[in-house]
Amino acid sequence: GAVVSQHPSWVICKSGTSVKIECRSLDFQATTMFWYRQFPKQSLMLMATSNEGSKATYEQGVEKDKFLINHASLTLSTLTVTSAHPEDSSFYICSARDSRDAKNIQYFGAGTRLSVL
Amino acid sequence: DAKTTQPPSMDCAEGRAANLPCNHSTISGNEYVYWYRQIHSQGPQYIIHGLKNNETNEMASLIITEDRKSSTLILPHATLRDTAVYYCIVRPGATSLTGGGNKLTFGTGTQLKVEL
Numbered sequence: 001g002a003v004v005s006q007h008p009s010w011v012i013c014k015s016g017t018s019v020k021i022e023c024r025s026l027d028f029q030a031t032t033m034f035w036y037r038q039f040p041k042q043s044l045m046l047m048a049t050s051n052e053g054s055k056a057t058y059e060q061g062v063e064k065d066k067f068l069i070n071h072a073s074l075t076l077s078t079l080t081v082t083s084a085h086p087e088d089s090s091f092y093i094c095s096a097r098d099s100r101d102a103k104n105i106q107y108f109g110a111g112t113r114l115s116v117l
Numbered sequence: 118d119a120k121t122t123q124p125p126s127m128d129c130a131e132g133r134a135a136n137l138p139c140n141h142s143t144i145s146g147n148e149y150v151y152w153y154r155q156i157h158s159q160g161p162q163y164i165i166h167g168l169k170n171n172e173t174n175e176m177a178s179l180i181i182t183e184d185r186k187s188s189t190l191i192l193p194h195a196t197l198r199d200t201a202v203y204y205c206i207v208r209p210g211a212t213s214l215t216g217g218g219n220k221l222t223f224g225t226g227t228q229l230k231v232e233l
Contacts, residue, residue: 006160032219043204044161044223093160097219104149104209106221108160 002028004096006109013084014117021079021112023094029074030096034106035067038091050077074099084116121205126228129199135192137227139205142186147209150181151221152190154201154229161204161223164190195231202226 003026013019023033031052036044048069049057056069068080077096081088091113095106122140129135141150151166165172165179167188172179178191192199204226 004160034219034221036223043225044155044221046220046222049220091158095160095221103166104219105151105163105166106219107163108153111158111160113158 002026002096002098002105002107004094004107004109006094006112008112009110010113010115012115012117015085016083018080018082019084019114021081021092021094021114023077023079023096023109025075025096025098025107028096028098029100030077031074031099033071033077033094033096035069035077035079036093036095038093038111044093047079081114084114086116089114089116121207121224123203123205123224123227125225126230129192129195129229129231131196131231131233132194135195135199135229135231137190137192137203137205137229138187139190140187141205141207144185144207148207149209150179150185150188151206151208152177152179153204153206153221153223154199155204155226156198156201164203195229197231197233200229200231202228 005024007022033050035047037047038044046059047062050069050071052071058064071077091111093111095108097106149166149168152164153161155161165177167179181188
């Protein structure tokens with residue numbers, strides 16, 4: 001299957017700092033990527049849909065000024081957690097779908113575990 | 118997207134078939150059944166999907182009832198590495214111009230534990 005690379009896999013930061021997470025589709029082009037968040041023992045919650053060359057679409061309750069999404073190319077989307085606080089500590093996961101694949105399958109990265117001290 | 122119902126947990130002996138059920142009684146005509154799994158602390162992995170016919174690939178088989186109100190994911194010879202949370206998701210298969218059809222809404226899934 002298609003490969004999605006997510007970096008970093010683990011990050012620890014101080015409260016008030018910003019953290020950038022990268023999501024890359026390695027062997028396919030992705031006009032649409034997705035960002036999810038998962039708290040311990042809970043399911044994945046969609047945060048936003050990232051569209052190449054345009055603004056992201058955020059889910060209800062997700063602050064767009066806090067979670068900045070940039071999708072500048074067909075293979076890269078970034079999520080920046082601005083002014084991170086301990087309550088932002090979570091497992092962040094991205095996914096991407098192959099723009100040329102009619103099967104509408106999303107391929108996921110390995111996730112980024114964020115710990116805010 | 119139609120709602121799905123799955124048992125919260127199941128156990129399976131290694132080497133035996135694991136049959137994971139999913140109810141989706143409100144599924145509509147253009148919605149497919151997708152299965153993903155998430156091994157602990159990893160990103161979800163696509164397994165299989167189907168519309169109305171049974172499907173099989175190298176990972177699993179998907180059996181969809183004739184009325185499409187339920188389905189079963191079958192792992193023919195479960196191994197310890199198949200221990201994971203399995204998610205059954207119903208959504209449109211074709212690309213939606215609005216992008217909404219591309220969303221994946223994860224429920225609570227079934228925690229499958231494969232034991233020796």
